[in-house]
Amino acid sequence: MEVRRNVLKQNDVLARELRDRFGKAGVFVVSMVSSPGAGKTALLEKTLGLLRQRGLRVAALVGDLATDNDAARLARSGAPVRQITTGTLCHLEAAMVGKALEDWDLNELDFLFIENVGNLVCPSSYDLGENLRIVLMSVTEGEDKPLKYPTIFNTADVALITKADLATAVEFDEEAAARNIEAVRPGMEIRQVSAKTGANLEPLMDWLVGLKILV
Amino acid sequence: MEVRRNVLKQNDVLARELRDRFGKAGVFVVSMVSSPGAGKTALLEKTLGLLRQRGLRVAALVGDLATDNDAARLARSGAPVRQITTGTLCHLEAAMVGKALEDWDLNELDFLFIENVGNLVCPSSYDLGENLRIVLMSVTEGEDKPLKYPTIFNTADVALITKADLATAVEFDEEAAARNIEAVRPGMEIRQVSAKTGANLEPLMDWLVGLKILV
Numbered sequence: 001m002e003v004r005r006n007v008l009k010q011n012d013v014l015a016r017e018l019r020d021r022f023g024k025a026g027v028f029v030v031s032m033v034s035s036p037g038a039g040k041t042a043l044l045e046k047t048l049g050l051l052r053q054r055g056l057r058v059a060a061l062v063g064d065l066a067t068d069n070d071a072a073r074l075a076r077s078g079a080p081v082r083q084i085t086t087g088t089l090c091h092l093e094a095a096m097v098g099k100a101l102e103d104w105d106l107n108e109l110d111f112l113f114i115e116n117v118g119n120l121v122c123p124s125s126y127d128l129g130e131n132l133r134i135v136l137m138s139v140t141e142g143e144d145k146p147l148k149y150p151t152i153f154n155t156a157d158v159a160l161i162t163k164a165d166l167a168t169a170v171e172f173d174e175e176a177a178a179r180n181i182e183a184v185r186p187g188m189e190i191r192q193v194s195a196k197t198g199a200n201l202e203p204l205m206d207w208l209v210g211l212k213i214l215v
Numbered sequence: 216m217e218v219r220r221n222v223l224k225q226n227d228v229l230a231r232e233l234r235d236r237f238g239k240a241g242v243f244v245v246s247m248v249s250s251p252g253a254g255k256t257a258l259l260e261k262t263l264g265l266l267r268q269r270g271l272r273v274a275a276l277v278g279d280l281a282t283d284n285d286a287a288r289l290a291r292s293g294a295p296v297r298q299i300t301t302g303t304l305c306h307l308e309a310a311m312v313g314k315a316l317e318d319w320d321l322n323e324l325d326f327l328f329i330e331n332v333g334n335l336v337c338p339s340s341y342d343l344g345e346n347l348r349i350v351l352m353s354v355t356e357g358e359d360k361p362l363k364y365p366t367i368f369n370t371a372d373v374a375l376i377t378k379a380d381l382a383t384a385v386e387f388d389e390e391a392a393a394r395n396i397e398a399v400r401p402g403m404e405i406r407q408v409s410a411k412t413g414a415n416l417e418p419l420m421d422w423l424v425g426l427k428i429l430v
Contacts, residue, residue, distance in 0.1 A: 003218060036250040036335050036364065037356025065336065067362045088366070090305075090336035118363070120251050121280065121305035121334060140355040140378065141252025147282045148333070149251065151303070163355065169384050 007093075011126055014094035018129025025106035028212040029114065031128050033152055034136035035145075036118030039162040041070045042195040043136065044113055048077040050205050051111060061100050062115040063092040070115065080104070090122035097128050110212065120149040131215060132208075138163040139172035143180055150184040157189065160204075164194040222308075226341055229309035233316075233344025240321035243427040244329065246343050248367060249351035250360075251333030254377040256285045257410040258351065259328055263292040265420050266326060276315050277330040278307040285330065295319070305337035312343050325427065335364040346430060347423075353378040354387035358395055365399040372404065375419075379409040 022029050032040045044060060051058045059080040062070040071083035084096050097114060106112070114130060116123045135156035137145050140163055146153045153159065159181050167174070174192070181188050191207075193200040237244050247255045259275060266273045274295040277285040286298035299311050312329060321327070329345060331338045350371035352360050355378055361368045368374065374396050382389070389407070396403050406422075408415040 035252060035333065036360055037353070064363050066365055067359070069359055069362065088336075090334075117336075118250070119305075119334065119336060121303075121332075121337065138252070138355065140353065140381070144282070144284055145251055147284065148279050150281055166355070166381065166384060169381060 008125055011094050014098060015127035015129040018094055018098055019131075021106065022112070022129060022131070023215055025109065026215055027106050027109040027112050028132070028208075028215050029112045029128075029130040030132045030134060030208065031114040031116060031130040032134045032136060033116045033120075033123045033156065034118060034138075034162075035120050035141060038118070038136045038138045038141065039195055040115045040118070040136055041073060043160070043162060043193065044115055045074055045077060046195045046198070046201055047113065047205070047208075048074060048079045050201060051208075052077065052079060054205070054209070056110040056209070057108060058111045058113070059104070059109050060113040060115065061097060063096070063117045065090070065117060086117055090117055090119045091126050092116050092123065092128060093126050094128055111208070120145070120152050124151045124155050132157050132211060134158050134160050136160045136162050137177070139167045140170050143173050143177040146177075146180040146184045153181060153184045153188070156185075159185075159188055159190045161190065161192040162195065164192045164199055165197045223340055226309050229313060230342035230344040233309055233313055234346075236321065237327070237344060237346070238430055240324070241430055242321050242324040242327050243347070243423075243430050244327045244343075244345040245347045245349060245423065246329040246331060246345040247349045247351060248331045248335075248338045248371065249333060249353075249377075250335050250356060253333070253351045253353045253356065254410055255330045255333070255351055256288060258375070258377060258408065259330055260289055260292060261410045261413070261416055262328065262420070262423075263289060263294045265416060266423075267292065267294060269420070269424070271325040271424070272323060273326045273328070274319070274324050275328040275330065276312060278311070278332045280305070280332060301332055305332055305334045306341050307331050307338065307343060308341050309343055326423070335360070335367050339366040339370050347372050347426060349373050349375050351375045351377050352392070354382045355385050358388050358392040361392075361395040361399045368396060368399045368403070371400075374400075374403055374405045376405065376407040377410065379407045379414055380412045
């Protein structure tokens with residue numbers, strides 16, 4: 001539809017401006033997309049804590065249709081966190097990110113995390129100016145999700161399999177999941193973590209810190 | 216937006232026609248909405264089997280953006296099943312349901328189940344002519360989902376908490392979940408099941424059969 005095409009075009013312009021601004025400030029921006037309840041906030045909570053322990057300056061924006069529960073939960077980490085409430089919109093847009101950051105000095109930051117609204121469809125087409133997009137998929141959701149939601153996997157840079165601690169309980173088939181991810185996005189980086197037990201979180205932090213040289 | 220309002224209005228007209236058609240045929244229509252991976256297909260698989268064991272004539276329509284995996288999986292129950300593939304649309308519409316049923320004799324059915332696309336936002340506003348709308352929420356998603364996605368809970372008739380077998384492993388707080396559902400939809404019927412272990416499935420079937428007197 002014409003209306004939607006224009007919205008997307010305008011979003012791309014704003015996202016490019018954001019990306020320039022992030023690059024100039026030297027902040028590495030990571031966005032997270034997933035279905036509701038895949039564990040974005042739990043992972044972010046741990047990530048903010050672990051990166052702060054390394055002396056890095058981190059902050060987060062979190063999107064939800066309603067409530068500021070996630071911002072309140074994440075603010076306990078001591079990092080600056082701001083909630084974006086979208087009302088009826090099932091995704092974040094570059095303009096919302098720009099507005100939320102208006103009075104922030106990005107030069108003070110090493111990493112900015114953007115947690116999108118929990119949705120495997122809507123966020124796909126909206127560039128937020130991020131450097132890295134992570135799609136999370138919990139072991140409890142079933143191995144077929146990449147095949148059913150190919151676009152969101154296609155627009156992400158890494159697939160993060162979460163809640164690995166439940167893999168045995170739900171008989172998660174790791175090979176099938178990898179095969180399905182590979183089918184929709186050949187060569188995609190795949191990692192498996194548990195925010196609950198902490199499994200593989202430190203290697204994930206090492207990897208993120210390593211990517212920061214890109215900005 | 217004007218465009219969207221017209222789409223919804225047209226959908227309501229078609230949904231009303233479908234509801235008339237369902238009523239005349241004496242078929243009770245149940246739709247299911249949830250996030251991706253909450254267990255709609257697993258529950259439906261069990262439900263089709265259990266109702267068929269009771270001598271009831273059941274069928275299903277299943278919606279997904281891509282793949283006909285779910286239809287193939289459900290067809291093993293022996294019930295007539297048809298996949299609706301929505302492409303980029305994150306919800307089913309009454310027109311798609313009408314088209315999928317075009318050559319079906321609804322008089323031959325007691326129950327028709329419609330599994331919507333996995334999404335906690337998009338399906339909210341689209342009436343499909345169903346008699347009962349079930350919103351599923353798995354114990355692994357977190358107790359806060361009703362507060363974050365109030366509209367979908369508001370448009371559903373019953374909240375079904377799924378994957379109850381994992382409740383202990385994820386430290387699911389049943390009271391908090393009930394409180395959050397109650398906050399967005401006071402008096403809402405809440406049931407808890409496990410498709411894996413079969414817990415509470417027979418009472419759920421009893422309840423569905425009981426509701427059928429409504430048509």
